[in-house]
Amino acid sequence: MRIAVYPGSFDPITNGHLDILERSLKLFDKVIVAVLVNTSKSCLFQAERRKEMISKVVGRKNHITVGSFGGLLVDYCKQVEARTIIRGLRAVSDYEYELQISSINKQLAPDLETVFLMASTQYSFLSSSIVKEIAKLGGNVSALVPKEVEIALKMEFSKNS
Numbered sequence: 001m002r003i004a005v006y007p008g009s010f011d012p013i014t015n016g017h018l019d020i021l022e023r024s025l026k027l028f029d030k031v032i033v034a035v036l037v038n039t040s041k042s043c044l045f046q047a048e049r050r051k052e053m054i055s056k057v058v059g060r061k062n063h064i065t066v067g068s069f070g071g072l073l074v075d076y077c078k079q080v081e082a083r084t085i086i087r088g089l090r091a092v093s094d095y096e097y098e099l100q101i102s103s104i105n106k107q108l109a110p111d112l113e114t115v116f117l118m119a120s121t122q123y124s125f126l127s128s129s130i131v132k133e134i135a136k137l138g139g140n141v142s143a144l145v146p147k148e149v150e151i152a153l154k155m156e157f158s159k160n161s
């Protein structure tokens with residue numbers, strides 16, 4: 001069984017992430033969406049909430065599992081018996097960071113491969129940070145994130161205003 005882990009902060013998940021996830025299912029038998037916990041990054045949503053949103057959005061599908069991890073990604077991959085890490089690549093600006101983390105992961109776990117999927121053109125500009133900024137300023141994010149996330153963002157920012 002070809003198991004892959006699709007890791008990220010997913011703060012929150014966007015249509016760009018979902019596009020990568022959907023396309024990765026054509027390549028793997030099972031994809032585990034792995035939400036990073038305990039990050040030094042300050043996140044808008046708690047990890048449990050991010051995970052819950054992803055689960056709601058993807059629904060119950062045999063080939064997708066949603067999990068979370070707080071340590072090294074390579075250790076999590078070992079634990080869930082995944083041999084591949086999936087990452088999406090948008091602009092050239094992603095390249096350096098992605099090269100760095102894939103090289104480190106390769107050094108830590110030589111048997112693990114990272115597979116990069118190029119973002120679809122319509123999502124090549126899209127990031128969770130951009131979505132949060134637009135939502136915070138009262139803009140419409142309905143074309144950028146699933147409905148669940150749009151509602152969660154509205155609630156979060158109305159709470160803070």
Ligand code: PNS
Pocket residue numbers: 007008009010036071072073074101104105
């Ligand atoms: O969505 P992001 O924030 O770009 O995802 C980054 C992520 C989660 C893939 C990366 O930060 C990660 O794997 N963190 C876990 C800690 C780890 O394994 N570090 C060593 C490789 S950077």
